[in-house]
Amino acid sequence: MYDTIIKGGCVATASDVFACDIAIRDGKIAALGTDLGEARDVIDAGGRWVLPGGIDSHVHISQPSGEGIVMADDFESATRSAAIGGNTTILPFCLQESGQSLRTAIEAYHAKAEGQCYTDVSFHMIISDPTPQVLGQELPALVRDGYTSFKIFMTYDGLALGDLDIMRVMAVAKDTRALVMIHAENYDIIRYLTEQFETEGKTAPRYHASSRPKIAEREATYRAISLAELSDVPLMIVHVSNRETMEEIRRARQRGLRIYGETCPQYLVLTESDLDGLNMEGAKYVCSPPPRDVDSQEACWEGLQQDVFTVFSSDHCPFRYNDPQGKLTPKGRTSFRWVPNGIPGVGARLPILFSEGVMKGRIDINKFVAVTSTNHAKTYGLYPRKGTIAVGADADIAIWDPELRQVLTHSMLADGSDYTPYEGLEITGWPILTMVRGKVVVRDGQLAAEKGGGTYLPREISSYA
Numbered sequence: 001m002y003d004t005i006i007k008g009g010c011v012a013t014a015s016d017v018f019a020c021d022i023a024i025r026d027g028k029i030a031a032l033g034t035d036l037g038e039a040r041d042v043i044d045a046g047g048r049w050v051l052p053g054g055i056d057s058h059v060h061i062s063q064p065s066g067e068g069i070v071m072a073d074d075f076e077s078a079t080r081s082a083a084i085g086g087n088t089t090i091l092p093f094c095l096q097e098s099g100q101s102l103r104t105a106i107e108a109y110h111a112k113a114e115g116q117c118y119t120d121v122s123f124h125m126i127i128s129d130p131t132p133q134v135l136g137q138e139l140p141a142l143v144r145d146g147y148t149s150f151k152i153f154m155t156y157d158g159l160a161l162g163d164l165d166i167m168r169v170m171a172v173a174k175d176t177r178a179l180v181m182i183h184a185e186n187y188d189i190i191r192y193l194t195e196q197f198e199t200e201g202k203t204a205p206r207y208h209a210s211s212r213p214k215i216a217e218r219e220a221t222y223r224a225i226s227l228a229e230l231s232d233v234p235l236m237i238v239h240v241s242n243r244e245t246m247e248e249i250r251r252a253r254q255r256g257l258r259i260y261g262e263t264c265p266q267y268l269v270l271t272e273s274d275l276d277g278l279n280m281e282g283a284k285y286v287c288s289p290p291p292r293d294v295d296s297q298e299a300c301w302e303g304l305q306q307d308v309f310t311v312f313s314s315d316h317c318p319f320r321y322n323d324p325q326g327k328l329t330p331k332g333r334t335s336f337r338w339v340p341n342g343i344p345g346v347g348a349r350l351p352i353l354f355s356e357g358v359m360k361g362r363i364d365i366n367k368f369v370a371v372t373s374t375n376h377a378k379t380y381g382l383y384p385r386k387g388t389i390a391v392g393a394d395a396d397i398a399i400w401d402p403e404l405r406q407v408l409t410h411s412m413l414a415d416g417s418d419y420t421p422y423e424g425l426e427i428t429g430w431p432i433l434t435m436v437r438g439k440v441v442v443r444d445g446q447l448a449a450e451k452g453g454g455t456y457l458p459r460e461i462s463s464y465a
């Protein structure tokens, strides 16, 4: 007797498509096949895709974001939206504040997440203050404890690491086999242009994009790749927005370097002109790197199609719009520099890629599964427990209706923000059921479980390290 059987669906993994039933026991996939016998609960998946639950490996939740600014999501609302959008695991960042010990930082995030989550979660560290103590003791200890990836920044006051510190961090990654993620934009180009625009009175949100041109991203990406090559470590270039940067990653990969790339929905369906909105409307689209142009969108699709990008993440970094603690902070009206930087997307990521990618024939269903789930699990040390449909894996499953046509509106996403940058997008296909370790969490767009079922996942070393 099984707990659940999902019957009659079309199952897809990163490599295969097959019609079969899935039997689940104790939260794990126990059998695949037909005529599997009895179960307490039978779910009819006829005419549906049955896919591994999405894994979103780039999410910001409850992260300090500057004086007077508050992120729109806590762990409850972010994982709720994630589950409604077909995800079963998310990987938020844990920010080390200046002078803070990594252990103190991580404990604070665990406390925020405890008992709140609808999906499983795991954490990447953000290393902002790589002191000898942090590099010599704290970071290696955390990697041993299952925090096997961390992000560093090449830009932002208080976060940017110079090349010397980047190499020091990479040396620790080499020793511990942790995976480094990097935010690659040239700090001084952005500082210079920001000053210039402000001097000229060009302070509207649209100048956020102009102050962070493609060349700032391309240059930093090439430098990051060079430092990773020197240090002999794998490197994930996160949130890639344009062709020139994609081509740097492609060249590195063709040379056999272990360089990986990530892109996000905003680089497929938004452009810089979205920041043009009158008054402060453009602030809704302020994120970094900024959305670019149609050729950049095309390049990001090519990157996904041609394995330059192995993961597609949301970079969910949510602020409310109509809120003095969000996008409409009074300081933001004085300059784009002060507009909270980031946009929501954890709930919209999968439907956008399914609709724009699979349904419009740009990628097939296997690629969809690879870049939204399997590759995240492999990259970040969760495979094969997560990221596939196989006997013994966690029963993390999303059932998709490929024919449901809807116009995306914010209320469908159930996050803590008050808008979606993707409002009005026509979406074909939707995850109608999300199951986390055998338990149905979302059914027909509605929550079907209490919060707190999501658990923390310590991770193995990345398959790439």
Ligand code: DUC
Binding pocket: 060, 183, 238, 239, 287, 288, 289, 315, 317, 341, 342
């Ligand atoms: N980088 C991110 O990864 N997210 C939000 C803002 C940023 O700069």
Ligand code: ZN
Binding pocket: 183, 238, 239, 288
């Ligand atoms: Zn970043």
Ligand code: ZN
Binding pocket: 058, 059, 060, 315, 316, 317
């Ligand atoms: Zn981010």
